[in-house]
């Protein structure tokens with residue numbers, strides 16, 4: 001396999017402009033061979049943080065912008081259509097460059113998956129930023145440093161952002177649950193900013209689990225509205241059964257209670273769930289704990305902050321090493337839990353994209 005790789009960093013066939021990255025010792029030499037600048041010739045060595053306009057390939061070629069983003073990194077910004085992108089990548093492949101291995105399901109990424117693949121799937125700018133840091137080697141460098149240390153110093157630090165790493169592509173799952181008519185659907189709509197799910201004053205309105213993809217403070221969250229939990233029959237009972245499955249799979253259950261009925265309202269939920277009073281605008285008693293009104297929006301920013309601080313109490317600073325897939329997070333955690341050094345080293349070696 002060639003030591004220089006070409007990968008598409010942007011989603012395939014979605015944007016007007018695509019970014020193709022060439023990374024490795026031959027990146028600049030190949031750029032000089034394949035790229036014809038509209039102005040002066042390219043310098044002999046890459047000048048960082050500069051870009052050049054020109055065409056790529058023989059004949060008419062495609063008009064592109066070339067950027068030097070690192071000593072051994074070049075980006076080609078070309079038109080975004082699938083064919084153009086494929087053609088640009090083919091130009092590099094014809095010169096002996098390789099593509100990183102294909103991956104399918106983001107859930108089942110192996111240790112050797114380059115972050116460039118995940119970057120295409122990143123749902124928010126914030127997660128894309130974290131993945132870009134790893135693309136530029138933050139995680140790989142940190143793993144090599146740990147491996148180079150006789151007592152594996154830094155291994156605990158490496159697992160610090162494991163949970164964030166699990167959710168750069170796959171959202172955190174939040175279930176909105178509670179008794180009928182407390183305003184669960186209203187709350188989902190308030191958080192989503194539009195009428196995603198049906199609201200009515202008839203208890204038992206929501207029958208199906210309805211999900212919406214959101215970003216809280218730049219972290220991807222999938223919010224699911226569920227049927228109010230009570231003893232019921234028929235279609236409603238089916239919805240309740242579905243709700244229980246959603247709850248079982250959720251990373252966090254927000255247990256909603258009717259604040260207008262406090263303190264009589266029954267507190268419920270399960271250990272680890274986040275209790276929340278809704279209808280705070282109707283409350284006659286002071287509400288203890290988190291309280292919102294889905295109707296007026298009061299308390300909603302505090303609720304979002306509470307959810308974010310549960311999931312990401314310690315956000316990674318720019319440039320931090322993050323095990324950037326569920327698979328890598330699991331291996332780093334296993335390595336830090338390993339009792340003998342040999343086992344830890346074997347697990348860590350496995351996460352490197354390039355041997356050595």
Ligand SMILES: Nc1nc2c(ncn2[C@@H]2O[C@H](COP(=O)(O)OP(=O)(O)OP(=O)(O)O)[C@@H](O)[C@H]2O)c(=O)[nH]1
Pocket residue numbers: 179180181182183184185186187198199200201202203204205206207226227228229278279280281282292293294295296
């Ligand atoms: N005043 C006030 N009314 C609210 C608030 N939230 C919801 N409601 C009202 O409460 C009623 C029930 O709201 P829903 O959002 O449908 O309640 P739900 O919990 O989804 O109900 P089910 O799907 O039946 O379990 C509706 O009439 C809403 O307009 C609130 O914060 N303040």
Ligand SMILES: [Mg+2]
Pocket residue numbers: 184185186198199205206225226227228
């Ligand atoms: Mg509802």
